[in-house]
Amino acid sequence: MQCIVVTPERxxxxxxxxxxxxxxxxxxxxxxxxxxxxxxRLGCGEMRVAADGQTDRYYVEGGFVEVxxxxxxxxxxxxxxxxxxxxxxxxxxxxxxxxxxxxxxxxIEIRDRAVFQARAQLHVARRA
Amino acid sequence: MAKARTLDRRxxxxxxxxxxxxxxxxxxxxxxxxxxxxxxxxxxYTERVTALxxxxxxxxxxxxxxxxxxxxxxKLATLLVLTGNRGMCAGYNAGVIxxxxxxxxxxxxxxxxxALEVSxxxxxxxxxxxxxxxxxxxxxxxxxxxxxxxxxxxxxxxQDFTAGKLDRLDVAYxxxxxxxxxxxxxxTLLPFHVGQVDNLxxxxxETQYEFLPSAAGILDEVVPMxxxxxxxxxxxxxxxxEQVARMVAMKAATENADEMISHxxxxxxxxRQGQITNELLEIIGGADALNG
Numbered sequence: 001m002q003c004i005v006v007t008p009e010r011x012x013x014x015x016x017x018x019x020x021x022x023x024x025x026x027x028x029x030x031x032x033x034x035x036x037x038x039x040x041r042l043g044c045g046e047m048r049v050a051a052d053g054q055t056d057r058y059y060v061e062g063g064f065v066e067v068x069x070x071x072x073x074x075x076x077x078x079x080x081x082x083x084x085x086x087x088x089x090x091x092x093x094x095x096x097x098x099x100x101x102x103x104x105x106x107x108i109e110i111r112d113r114a115v116f117q118a119r120a121q122l123h124v125a126r127r128a
Numbered sequence: 129m130a131k132a133r134t135l136d137r138r139x140x141x142x143x144x145x146x147x148x149x150x151x152x153x154x155x156x157x158x159x160x161x162x163x164x165x166x167x168x169x170x171x172x173y174t175e176r177v178t179a180l181x182x183x184x185x186x187x188x189x190x191x192x193x194x195x196x197x198x199x200x201x202x203k204l205a206t207l208l209v210l211t212g213n214r215g216m217c218a219g220y221n222a223g224v225i226x227x228x229x230x231x232x233x234x235x236x237x238x239x240x241x242x243a244l245e246v247s248x249x250x251x252x253x254x255x256x257x258x259x260x261x262x263x264x265x266x267x268x269x270x271x272x273x274x275x276x277x278x279x280x281x282x283x284x285x286x287q288d289f290t291a292g293k294l295d296r297l298d299v300a301y302x303x304x305x306x307x308x309x310x311x312x313x314x315x316t317l318l319p320f321h322v323g324q325v326d327n328l329x330x331x332x333x334e335t336q337y338e339f340l341p342s343a344a345g346i347l348d349e350v351v352p353m354x355x356x357x358x359x360x361x362x363x364x365x366x367x368x369x370e371q372v373a374r375m376v377a378m379k380a381a382t383e384n385a386d387e388m389i390s391h392x393x394x395x396x397x398x399x400r401q402g403q404i405t406n407e408l409l410e411i412i413g414g415a416d417a418l419n420g
Contacts, residue, residue, distance in 0.1 A: 038337060038339075039340070064180060068335060
């Protein structure tokens, strides 16, 4: 099974994998070889790629996953290796997001999303 | 000796300039290649997203989204103008500025409030010179705009558009068509238009996809994503076009300098020879006078 991760800036990786776990909008999905064709909306969270008995972890934020012909393509706007996340920076961002003033439903939604993203990132960073 | 020396000085200063233009040409060639690679990656990404929209459309979904809804009477408009931080790239900046100013005047007659956002020092000074107030200035988008930087802008526009603080977003930039063809254009990015979905050819795969959560749920995310990528593509196109323009301009400048140097060399040699002949004649004349 081939696994491709692309952001608008670069192809993060394109390599064979035995198993891929991704955070979808409502929870985690595991994709094993020969998975049925699928298009899924990604949430914010961890992506695990297992190959040759070794598992690499990434943080992926938003986007889509498409499974077709034993190829898992992940289109996301942001993908970083879990080891590159800085916990202190993220904690600061979370604090800033939480203390943002929101006075109408749209602003509240925007704020909640920022808080949610920061929390997901922090979660991945702490597991590293 | 005065004339020959002036010519020589000019020749030296021109060969100095030639060195600069030649270096600039080499630099922009290298930067162009790098920018081009980035633009190609972004294009591949856009293609995949468009293909995704195609799959959605084929599943019988009506393509509709708040970002796609036209706003017939835009009140709050924003114009984003993408220029370079530096000159020495022929008509690149002038072209974008001309388009930008024209669209700004046009928007001012339609909308009650037009916010002007300019990226690049050249554009900023041009609008200042025309006494058009700039609301936001950016100078940090160099030849390598990153998606994260552009995404900050995209996020703000999306938020404003959803919250009703923005009705229309226009972007003036230079579209990169090929190495020999770039064009300054103004595009309306919000309300957004998804690329021509109907024209997509569905060759080969007649795959039945499983959509998670649903085709409509995917669409909710695809549209803002396409907008972000489209805006990013504008920045990338602008960066690539700037490098191409500079490359071409500097190549022409180097060639002109070469030509000028050869002209001046010839003039200098002639002047020098003339002087020597003159001196010889004087010596011969003086010797004749003494002997006479």
